[in-house]
Amino acid sequence: MATTVEHDIRRQRRNAVAGFFSTASIRQLEPIIQATMSRLLERLEETAQAGSPPVPIHHIFKACTSDVINKYAFGECFAFMERADFGKSYFNATDMFFGLNHIMIFFPWFATLMQKTPGWFVKAIMPNVAELVDKKSWWIDRVREIRNSPNPERIKSTIFEGILNSNLPAADKTDTRLASEPQLVIFASEGTTAFTLTAAMYEILANPAVLERLKAELCTAVPDEDSIPSFSQVDGLPFLNAVIQEVIRLHPGVMDRQMRVPASQPVIYQDKNRSGREYVVPAGFLVSMSPLCLHLNPDVYEDPYVFRPQRWIDNPQLARAFLGFSRGTRSCVGMNSARREMAIVLGTLFRRYDLYHGKPGRTLELYDTERARDVDANFDMIIPVPAKGSKGVRIRVRN
Incomplete structure (x- = not known):
């Protein structure tokens, strides 16, 4: 779906899974997130009681987001939240896979190989x-098991209902193809969301005034x-959602340049700052840009490197220059579920924990x-x- 160039074919493939991420459908995600959050809190409590070294929080968030999306997409998960290392070996393998990105882009035959x-x-x-590699085999096995299940409810509870019942050609419904789309959804949901959650933990704990205001909103x-908050409790919280928006602006989960090609006619841009100046993108000419190119543009965002959630409340029009989930027909199909997952995770943690000030109580502290x-x-x-040699965001948890 993500790499399909032809517009109409991609739209058909997207439509087959879009219903799985509709507002009505992702209500099924709520109990999965809440159950996973319950286990996450238990693991944090265990860490605090054991007096163990600071927690590399990105490992926990990756385990959390992976268990959530796999459970939602397949009805089963790898239970990384139960593993002592939170599935570190698997995530190291996915990081290595992503590390091959540049080779695959410039030498597409390598990806095919x-x-x-x-x-x-x-x-x-x-x-x-x-x-x-083992997990890829697991995904394909789940496809076959779900496809051949005599229980129709088994199919309905997974991402495959929309694909199998769609008008997609038979070539798009083979076991390999059926495993590919959910695998994309898994990759797009676990590491990206976990990265933004990790960045959010840093930004909130590094900005006590933001944390104080966020806690006041959450307490009400x-x-x-x-x-553990419900969707309805966090959906309408203006400051929490502004915090999430600002974190995604500064630390988007996807860095890859987002490409657009005017198909049949040129696109003309008028320069608002210089009268009479215009730019013409010819038909068939590829244009690409990383989200950070726009998100750190001082002409759009004042003091762009500063973490300032209030900017989204003061000026909602800034959303026009937001590229955190791409835009238009190529926008992220799972952005609503990602936002809600981040809202519940952050809402739960910062309703329960405060910033450490040398006093007893449930607290978190950057290390x-x-x-x-x-x-x-x-x-x-x-x-x-992050930079080479980084150990990631580490947090000391106290009870």
């Missing part, structure tokens, strides 16, 4: 991606600090974390990657 190479051979020459909307080194994008591997 990787897809067609037998799994046992890939594992032999690249043992670091072994768990990813969620009276019980031990509860040896620098934004430029551990949060900001230093490399574009489709997903943003």
